[in-house]
Amino acid sequence: MLTRLAALAVGAALGAWVAAAPLQAQTVPPERVLRMVPNADLQTLDPINTTAGVVQSHAHMIYDQLFGRDAQQRPQPQMVSEYSVSADALVWRFTLREGLKFHDGAPVTATDVVASLRRWGARDPHGRQIMAITTGMEAQADGRTVVWTLNRPYGLMLDALSKPAGNMPAIMPARIAATDPFTAIRDTIGSGPFIFVREEWVPGSTVVYRRNPDYVPRSEPASGTAGGKVAHVDRVEWLNIANAQTSALALIQGEIDYVESPGVDFLPMLRRRGVQIIRTNTLGAPGMIRMNHIHPPFNDARAREALMLLVNQEEFLQAMFPDPSLYQVCHAFFICGSPQETNAGVPEGLGTPAARERARQLLRESGYDGSPIVIMDPTDNPFVHAATLVLAQQMQSVGFRTDVQATDFASMAGRRANRRPPSEGGWHIGLTFWNGLGASDPVGNVPMQASCERAWPGWPCDPAHQALIDAFPYAADAAERKRILDELHASAYRLVPYVPYGQWYLPSAVTPRISNVLAMPGIIIAWNIQKTAR
Numbered sequence: 276m277l278t279r280l281a282a283l284a285v286g287a288a289l290g291a292w293v294a295a296a297p298l299q300a301q302t303v304p305p306e307r308v309l310r311m312v313p314n315a316d317l318q319t320l321d322p323i324n325t326t327a328g329v330v331q332s333h334a335h336m337i338y339d340q341l342f343g344r345d346a347q348q349r350p351q352p353q354m355v356s357e358y359s360v361s362a363d364a365l366v367w368r369f370t371l372r373e374g375l376k377f378h379d380g381a382p383v384t385a386t387d388v389v390a391s392l393r394r395w396g397a398r399d400p401h402g403r404q405i406m407a408i409t410t411g412m413e414a415q416a417d418g419r420t421v422v423w424t425l426n427r428p429y430g431l432m433l434d435a436l437s438k439p440a441g442n443m444p445a446i447m448p449a450r451i452a453a454t455d456p457f458t459a460i461r462d463t464i465g466s467g468p469f470i471f472v473r474e475e476w477v478p479g480s481t482v483v484y485r486r487n488p489d490y491v492p493r494s495e496p497a498s499g500t501a502g503g504k505v506a507h508v509d510r511v512e513w514l515n516i517a518n519a520q521t522s523a524l525a526l527i528q529g530e531i532d533y534v535e536s537p538g539v540d541f542l543p544m545l546r547r548r549g550v551q552i553i554r555t556n557t558l559g560a561p562g563m564i565r566m567n568h569i570h571p572p573f574n575d576a577r578a579r580e581a582l583m584l585l586v587n588q589e590e591f592l593q594a595m596f597p598d599p600s601l602y603q604v605c606h607a608f609f610i611c612g613s614p615q616e617t618n619a620g621v622p623e624g625l626g627t628p629a630a631r632e633r634a635r636q637l638l639r640e641s642g643y644d645g646s647p648i649v650i651m652d653p654t655d656n657p658f659v660h661a662a663t664l665v666l667a668q669q670m671q672s673v674g675f676r677t678d679v680q681a682t683d684f685a686s687m688a689g690r691r692a693n694r695r696p697p698s699e700g701g702w703h704i705g706l707t708f709w710n711g712l713g714a715s716d717p718v719g720n721v722p723m724q725a726s727c728e729r730a731w732p733g734w735p736c737d738p739a740h741q742a743l744i745d746a747f748p749y750a751a752d753a754a755e756r757k758r759i760l761d762e763l764h765a766s767a768y769r770l771v772p773y774v775p776y777g778q779w780y781l782p783s784a785v786t787p788r789i790s791n792v793l794a795m796p797g798i799i800i801a802w803n804i805q806k807t808a809r
Contacts, residue, residue, distance in 0.1 A: 710797020
């Protein structure tokens with residue numbers, strides 16, 4: 276029960292934050308300030324250097340892309356005014372629309388586009404595929420046109436250039452894009468509808484953006500990340516409020532406007548208080564148990580298979596969410612409900628007593644020596660924290676020793692890049708989740724990649740598995756695409772790049788004072804939102 280004392284405490288805390296805010300923030304009319312609570316703290320600013328969802332949401336605030344995705348997930352021109360592809364699908368020509376400017380006033384040029392896409396292509400799975408078949412990518416003399424030449428057709432070109440999550444193909448100035456792809460950028464100059472206010476950025480607390488007065492939206496209606504990106508507010512503030520009760524009370528009291536992932540226990544109360552509960556992610560989010568493939572015991576496929584066999588998804592999901600309508604058991608790596616859903620190769624009876632007995636046997640065969648398994652536990656995310664505790668219990672039931680180490684989600688994202696042994700600050704296991712749209716794409720499902728050192732942290736390594744991923748964009752027809760999908764899915768259940776632990780559909784919560792919230796799986800969108808005075 277939320278008490279009056281708690282409500283007063285929340286009001287006092289937020290009131291103190293407002294009082295301490297810069298004078299500029301306090302002089303903006305309240306209806307022109309949008310206060311949002313993202314699902315994690317923003318600690319990294321580079322959309323090429325990480326796949327963290329909060330960073331991609333940040334990137335959409337300040338950057339633009341050549342193409343966006345509409346609400347039906349169809350690629351649409353965004354920075355591009357016109358484009359063409361040759362009859363043999365080898366030569367693509369993109370022309371920028373006029374009037375595009377970076378936040379420092381410099382025009383966006385084809386040279387900027389080439390540099391940005393080359394940096395993106397060094398990290399993104401789609402980008403690496405395209406760069407491997409690229410024979411030329413050149414800025415033309417008019418300064419607005421890029422000609423991209425391939426040595427074989429790539430069927431997912433526009434899907435790759437419009438991807439809203441994962442490693443986002445953000446366009447930035449060439450001087451910034453020249454930064455090594457494996458070194459995080461510090462300069463945040465983009466050309467998008469909002470400008471990052473660096474002097475007000477307080478990691479762990481506050482992120483601030485102001486409206487870009489020079490941004491020229493497209494004329495089409497806004498849809499997803501496509502169409503006219505019209506900023507109806509002058510200032511957007513992201514507040515890092517990890518406590519679900521605090522954010523719920525603040526939303527009810529009108530101190531904040533939008534909570535990306537409200538605590539599910541508070542949804543009934545929020546509805547009763549007139550808060551709007553909206554679903555912006557129709558594909559939901561798949562849970563992923565990621566193992567470190569380069570250190571024992573999970574460098575042995577038998578230990579990874581043991582983990583896969585012992586996981587009972589229903590136990591995870593019941594611990595995570597009180598309402599069964601928010602989740603479903605799903606063993607499809609490419610998302611239940613997506614066009615790529617398949618159950619090829621899924622073993623029967625996962626998580627049953629018989630499967631756990633088989634897991635116990637495989638664990639012995641793997642040579643596991645009983646060393647503690649370091650599990651990173653992001654305690655600031657209630658449902659992932661709950662899932663982590665369930666995992667530890669299930670692992671102990673078949674003979675694993677576990678060492679659950681408390682952290683926060685942002686710190687876990689940083690730590691998982693550490694390749695050192697778990698005894699030296701590395702890790703064995705970390706639970707995460709993905710946006711359903713990205714995970715449903717066999718190439719865009721980054722944790723599915725098995726490209727060894729180049730793979731997402733955890734570093735699966737299997738050339739035959741990776742070859743199936745690489746073949747998918749070149750399928751000649753739907754039948755071949757389906758064959759590759761089934762083979763890849765069966766391969767994943769042999770390799771076990773990660774273990775699915777369910778799929779869920781978390782709504783967002785918004786005050787009745789805002790309207791026209793756009794939906795896009797995995798990210799929050801601030802443009803198009805309108806806010807009325809109290």
